[in-house]
Amino acid sequence: MPLALDRRRLLSRLAMGLGVASFGIAAVALAQDVILHELVPNLGADEGSTLVSSRGAEPAAIVYGGEILRAPTDGPLERDERAMEAMSGSSGAQDQGLRSQQFHPDRVTALHGAVPYFEVFTPAITPYKRVTSLDGIAIDGDGAPYLVVAHPLRQRLEVEGPGAQPPDGRERDRFWASVVLDFSTGREVPLPSVSPESRILSFRTEPTTPMHVERDGAGNYVAVLEGGAAAGEVRAVFLTDAPRTFFGFDDGQTFAEARADALGDEVMPLPPSVLRDARAFAGELGLSRETPFGEALRELVRHFRSFVESEEPPTNTGNVYLDLSRGMRGVCRHRAYAFVITASALGISSRFVSNEAHAWVEVHLPSHGGWLRVDLGGSAAGLSPRNTESGPTYQPRVDDPFPRPPEYERALAEARGTSLPGAPDGEGGAAGGGGAGGPGGTTADPNAAPGADPSVDPNAPPEPVDPGRPLTMPTTAPRVALALVVDHASEEVFRGQSIEVSGSATSAEGRAPGLRVEVLLRASDGDERLLGVTVTDVNGNFHGSFGVPPDADIGEHALVVRSPGDAHLAAATAE
Numbered sequence: 411m412p413l414a415l416d417r418r419r420l421l422s423r424l425a426m427g428l429g430v431a432s433f434g435i436a437a438v439a440l441a442q443d444v445i446l447h448e449l450v451p452n453l454g455a456d457e458g459s460t461l462v463s464s465r466g467a468e469p470a471a472i473v474y475g476g477e478i479l480r481a482p483t484d485g486p487l488e489r490d491e492r493a494m495e496a497m498s499g500s501s502g503a504q505d506q507g508l509r510s511q512q513f514h515p516d517r518v519t520a521l522h523g524a525v526p527y528f529e530v531f532t533p534a535i536t537p538y539k540r541v542t543s544l545d546g547i548a549i550d551g552d553g554a555p556y557l558v559v560a561h562p563l564r565q566r567l568e569v570e571g572p573g574a575q576p577p578d579g580r581e582r583d584r585f586w587a588s589v590v591l592d593f594s595t596g597r598e599v600p601l602p603s604v605s606p607e608s609r610i611l612s613f614r615t616e617p618t619t620p621m622h623v624e625r626d627g628a629g630n631y632v633a634v635l636e637g638g639a640a641a642g643e644v645r646a647v648f649l650t651d652a653p654r655t656f657f658g659f660d661d662g663q664t665f666a667e668a669r670a671d672a673l674g675d676e677v678m679p680l681p682p683s684v685l686r687d688a689r690a691f692a693g694e695l696g697l698s699r700e701t702p703f704g705e706a707l708r709e710l711v712r713h714f715r716s717f718v719e720s721e722e723p724p725t726n727t728g729n730v731y732l733d734l735s736r737g738m739r740g741v742c743r744h745r746a747y748a749f750v751i752t753a754s755a756l757g758i759s760s761r762f763v764s765n766e767a768h769a770w771v772e773v774h775l776p777s778h779g780g781w782l783r784v785d786l787g788g789s790a791a792g793l794s795p796r797n798t799e800s801g802p803t804y805q806p807r808v809d810d811p812f813p814r815p816p817e818y819e820r821a822l823a824e825a826r827g828t829s830l831p832g833a834p835d836g837e838g839g840a841a842g843g844g845g846a847g848g849p850g851g852t853t854a855d856p857n858a859a860p861g862a863d864p865s866v867d868p869n870a871p872p873e874p875v876d877p878g879r880p881l882t883m884p885t886t887a888p889r890v891a892l893a894l895v896v897d898h899a900s901e902e903v904f905r906g907q908s909i910e911v912s913g914s915a916t917s918a919e920g921r922a923p924g925l926r927v928e929v930l931l932r933a934s935d936g937d938e939r940l941l942g943v944t945v946t947d948v949n950g951n952f953h954g955s956f957g958v959p960p961d962a963d964i965g966e967h968a969l970v971v972r973s974p975g976d977a978h979l980a981a982a983t984a985e
Contacts, residue, residue, distance in 0.1 A: 468612040469572040469649060469955070472584045474533045475802045478945060482532070482588035482647050482800075484616035490796040491528055493643050494589060494633075496596025506766040507592075509600040509630065510542045513557040513762060514550070515730050515747050517723040519740040524794045527767035530602050531650075532586040532801035537768040537793055538783065540603040545628040545761045546678045547751055553683060554730050555751055557762050560678035561627025572611045572649055573908030573955035580653040580780060583804070584611065587648050591633050593619075593641040601631040605652035606761070606772060606781050612649040619644045628761060629772070629781075653780055658808030665704030665811075666777035671757025672703055673774055680754055684731070688755030691735050699757045703776055706756055712813035713738075714745040714786045719821075742788030743769040749786060767793055787818045889980040890917045894927075896971050896984050909941070911971060912953040917979055921950030925973050929956050932968040932985070946973075 471480045487493060492507040506528050527537050546560025576582050591599040606629030615621065620636040621644075635641055655663065666672070680688065692698065695713055697706050717738045724737020734740055735748045746762045746769040753760040759774035763783075770785045896913040911929050915922040925946045931939045941956035968985050975981040 467569070467571070468614060468647075470953075472586065472649070473943065474583070475805070477802055479532055479586060479801050481649075482586050484645055484647065486645075487590055487643070488797060490526065491590065493592035494599050494601065495592050496599050508541075508766075510544075510764070511559060513542075513544055513743070513747065513764070515554070515556065515734065515744065517726065517730065517733075519723045519734075519744060520719050520721045521741060521792045524792050525767040526794045526796060527765070529795060529797045530587055530589045531604060531804075532588075533804035534795075534798045534801060535585070535604060535804050536795050536798055537765070538604075538770065538785075539765045540605070540629070540631075540763055541600060541765040543606065543629040543761050543763045543772070544750075545759075547680050547684055547754060549681045549684060555681065555684045557747065557750065559626065559628045559630065564624040564626045564632065567610050567623045567625055567631075569610050569613050571908075571955075573957055574609065574611060575908070575957050576653070578653075578778070578780075580655050582651040582653050583806075584649060584651045585804070586801075587646075587650055589646055591644050591646055593635050593644060597635040599633045599635075601633045601646070602765075603629070603631045604650055605656045605783070607656065608650045608652050610648055610650060614647050616645045616647070621646075629763075654806060654808060655779075656781055656783055657806035658782075659811040660808055663811075665702075665707065666775065666779060668703045668776040669699065669757075670697070670701045670703050670706040671699040672776035673759045674699070674757030676759040676774060677754050677757055680751075684751060685755055687729065687732055688751050691732060692752055692756055694736075695752075697756060701756070703758070707753075707758065707773060708812055710749060710753055710756075710758075711784060711786065712815055714749045715813065715818040716815040717745050717787070718817050719788070740788075742786060745769075745786040745788065746771045784812065787821050889975060889978060890919060892917050892922060892925075892973065892975050892979045892982040894971055894973055894982045894984040899969060908955045908957050909969070910953075910955050911969075912951070913971065913984070915946050915950045915952065915973060915982070922946060922979055923948045923950055925950075925976060925979065927952045927954075928970075928972045928974075929954060930970040930972065931958070931962065932970050933963055934966050938970065 468481055471478045473479065492505075494507050494509075498509055498511045506526065527539075529536050530539060544557040544559055546558045547555050548558050549555050585604050587602065589602055591601070593599060601623060606625075608631075610623050613623070619641045620639050621633050622636060624632045624634055626632070633646060654660070679685075689698075695709055697709055717740050719741055720739040722739070724733040724739050727733055731748060731751055734744050735752065740748075743764065746764070749771050750760050750762045753771075753773070761772045763770055763772055768788070770783060772781050772783055774781055893916050894913060895916070896911065898910065898912045900909045900911075909929075915925050915927070923946050927944050927946060929941045929943070931941060933939075939959065939962070941958065942954055944952050944954040946952045970983060970985040972983040972985075973981060
C-alpha cells in the first residue's frame with residue numbers, strides 16, 4: 411500500500427498483496443478471559459513502547475519487556491489498597507492516600523520498622539510513585555526552614571489519546587494506572603503520577619463520573635470532580651507516560667554547558683536567613699551560582715548520597731538544615747530536604763518528591779532538557795511493597811549520570827543482599843527509604859525472590875530483536891500457509907500523528923489467534939522502519955494505532971503489515 415509523505419501529511423492508498431517468508435517463532439494463544447499480562451511472541455526490548463492496540467479512546471493493551479499489559483479491570487479497593495483522599499497529610503509524615511502540602515524536617519535519622527508501599531502503576535515503578543511534590547521554602551516560627559508548594563497555579567490536562575506523539579524529541583514509555591479516589595472527602599483528590607511531565611493518554615472511571623485532571627506548577631496531579639456531581643469512591647483507570655530521560659541519561663547525553671543558576675528564574679526567593687545559610691554551606695562544597703551546572707549538580711548528588719543512616723542524629727546546634735547537611739546522617743527524607751534547600755540557593759530548580767515510603771528529588775535541566783529524577787538513597791531495607799505482582803517492574807534503559815560514593819554503593823549492595831562488587835550499575839532501584847511517610851526505608855530490589863541469584867535480574871527485558879532479521883526454529887512438518895488481510899488503514903494521516911490499522915489472519919484451518927503482527931513503513935530505497943507490533947485476538951483479528959515518526963523521510967513509502975507466523979503457521983506479509 412503506497413504512502414506519500416510530504417512535510418505535513420501522509421497519504422495512504424491501499425493496494426493489498428500477500429507474500430510468504432520462511433521463518434517462524436513460538437505461538438502464544440490468548441485466552442477468552444481478561445489477562446493482565448502475557449508474552450508477546452518474540453517481542454524485542456526496543457519495542458516496549460511501540461504497541462498501543464486500541465479500538466477507541468482506551469487501548470486494549472500496551473507492551474513492556476516482552477509482555478502484553480492489558481488495561482486494568484474495574485473493581486473495589488484491593489487488599490492493602492487505600493483510596494486517595496482530599497485532605498492533606500500531616501506536615502511531617504505522609505500515609506498512603508494522602509498528599510502533604512508541607513514538609514517539616516525531623517531528627518530521626520534511622521529506620522524504625524517496615525514501611526508499606528502500594529503500587530498503582532504497571533509496569534511497576536516501586537518505590538517512585540509520585541504523590542507529593544514541593545518546590546518552595548518557608549520558615550516556621552522558630553526560624554527553621556520547611557518545604558511548601560511555591561507554584562500552586564494549575565492547568566487542566568486534556569486526554570490526548572493513546573497514540574498521541576511526544577511533544578518533543580524525547581522517547582516516552584507508557585504506564586497503566588489504577589487508583590481509587592474518595593470524593594466523599596472533597597471535590598479535588600490527589601492523583602499519583604510517574605513524572606512531572608506525564609500526559610494523560612486515556613481515562614475512564616467506575617462508576618462513570620464526570621471529572622478531569624489538573625497539574626500545578628510543582629508537578630502535583632489532581633482529579634477534579636465536575637459540575638454538581640456527587641461521588642464517593644471512584645476507581646480511575648488511565649494510561650499515562652513519561653519521558654525516558656526523566657529516569658536517567660541516554661547514551662552520549664551530557665549536561666548542558668550553562669551556569670548553575672541557568673534556570674534561577676524558576677526558583678522562588680528563599681527567606682534571607684535560609685539563603686545565607688545555604689550559600690555558606692554550598693561554599694563549603696566549593697559551589698556557587700557561577701559553577702557550571704553539571705559540576706554543581708554532580709557535587710550535590712555526591713554529597714547527599716554520602717549520608718549514612720544513624721541511630722545517633724547529628725549534633726543539634728539549633729539549625730536543622732545545617733545540622734543535617736554537615737552531619738551527613740539521615741534517611742531519604744533528610745537528604746532530599748537538605749538537597750532542595752542547597753540547590754535552590756544555587757539557582758538550581760529542584761523539587762522534593764515523596765510518597766508513603768520514599769523521598770527523592772527532581773531537577774530541571776537547562777537547554778530544554780526536561781526534568782530528571784535523582785535518587786539520593788536512604789535506608790537499605792524496610793520497604794514492604796504491595797500490588798507488584800500484576801506485571802513487570804519498570805527497568806529504564808538509561809544510565810545514572812551521577813557519582814556513586816561508597817556509602818551509596820554499600821546501601822545498594824546491602825539492599826540486594828550482595829557484596830559491594832555486585833551492586834547494580836544503573837539506578838534501577840533505590841538505596842533509599844524513610845520517605846515522608848515516616849521512618850521507612852526501601853530496598854533496591856524489593857521484588858527479588860528469596861534465595862534468588864542476585865546477579866540475575868528476573869525483570870530484565872529480553873535482548874532486542876531485529877524485526878527484519880529472519881528467525882529460525884526447527885519444525886517437524888511443513889507449516890500451513892497464512893493469509894494476512896488488512897481491512898482498514900487510515901486514508902489520511904500526518905507525520906507525527908497516528909495511523910489506524912486493522913485486519914485479520916487466517917489459514918485453511920480457520921482463524922489464527924495469538925500471532926505477532928508487525929506494522930512498518932518501507933521507503934523507496936527498501937529501508938523499513940517499525941511503527942509498532944500487536945497480536946491477533948482469539949478470533950484472529952488485529953488492530954492498532956501506530957505513531958508515524960515526525961522525522962519520517964519525505965517521499966513515497968509503502969505500509970507493510972507482516973507476521974512471522976509460528977511453529978505451525980507460515981509467515982505472511984500484506985503490503
